[in-house]
Amino acid sequence: MAKKSKVSSLIKGSLWLFLVAFLGFNIYLAISHRFYFYSALTKTYFVGQKGPGIYDLDKFPHATINAAPKASQLVEAFASRALSAEELAYLDGLQTTSFLVMRNDTILFEHYAMDHNQSTVSNSFSTAKSVVSLLIAIAVEDGFIPSIDEPVASFLSEFNNKDMSGISIRHLLTMSSGLEWSESGANPFSDNAEAYYGTDLRRLVLSKKPTRKTGEVFEYTSMSTQILAYVLEAATKKPMEDYFQERLWRRIGSENDAYWSKDTEEGDLKAYCCMYLTTRDYARLGLLILNDGKYQNERIIPKWYMDEAFVPAKLTTMQDAPNQRYGLHWWVAPGAGDTLRYARGINGQYVLVVPSKRLVVVRTGHKRTPDVLDASALKTEQVGPFRHQVGHPPDVFEYLQIAFRLAEN
16 A cells, blocks of 8 residues: 555656646746747647648748739750659659759759649748849839848838947848857757747847847858848838739749748748749749849849849858858859859759759759768869859759759750
8 A cells, every 4th residue: 555655656746747847848938939839849740740841831821922914934845855763863862852954944854753743832941032132132123222232220120229230231141140040940949940930030030139240251040031021021111922923923924823931820921931832933033043134035133133143242151261152142153154053942942043054953852961061071073164062062963963964965
């Protein structure tokens, strides 16, 4: 009897300990504005995911951006092009869902897998950042923003203080604002996790303070793009989705509606990520960049932006090396007579533009390789004309090699 009583007391003690710990944990979540933690659990581990996915559209409120009244025509010229067994194995190994190669406006090759097809939309993740930068350029040309060197404080009162008044739109575009932000995709308590799963994006982003000098170090942060979106909306006095639809999306002859996740039904677009497009409409964005900001001879992106966006910003990286990989919210890989221009997302969402070969390559999928930060780890010193591969994911250059071969057939 005494033994049973002892076991019962142990169980009760353990239960009380659990309840106290659970209560303490929830108090911590409340104080730190992290109740999104439970939303993250239900949207990931409870549905068999380990983190954000490319088909998360219906998990969050979202805006719909209507397609063009008449889609621009993309020519199909598939001929007998096919992936080799080795190439297919590489794509499958990274759970590729689509792979498209286009020369000018002609689709040379198109591949879909894992239930993905021509009409499937998938999460852009940070590919959206590059699109937001295009909208900033258009807003400058439309007269809503004087220049990209305009202080952010001209549009957002939170920046009207001695520590932040020197931060300009350019600093956000080059990821050199110096504002604190934890970008981790693995840490459930990072700023990125709260931005993705939380419900008060504006409070989170506009509460950040500088931790380093502005305009010196390239430090990639999703916060930078979100602030640009708030600048854009303050300047144009329009929701960003409306400006996007009117001034960009419909003008490139988009074939399908686009979607953009929001933090709440009446809240803010997650501008730093979470734009959902079909593969062919990603290709139309690439074609806009390939044609130097024009679409079917209509100037959509101003020439000054196209001249600046793909030149590495004069900054130092977090590895204390000169920046050779990031311009104005676009990734770049300079080479012999050409510069690879590309937008990218965390799971390997790529829109790759190779001007010298007149190619656009789109890849969507579930995985990508991590950035190579040490030249000794490079598989080869040069891929096509591109020599500067440090700071880029190796799979980018694998996809380019496949595209180059397919384009030769």
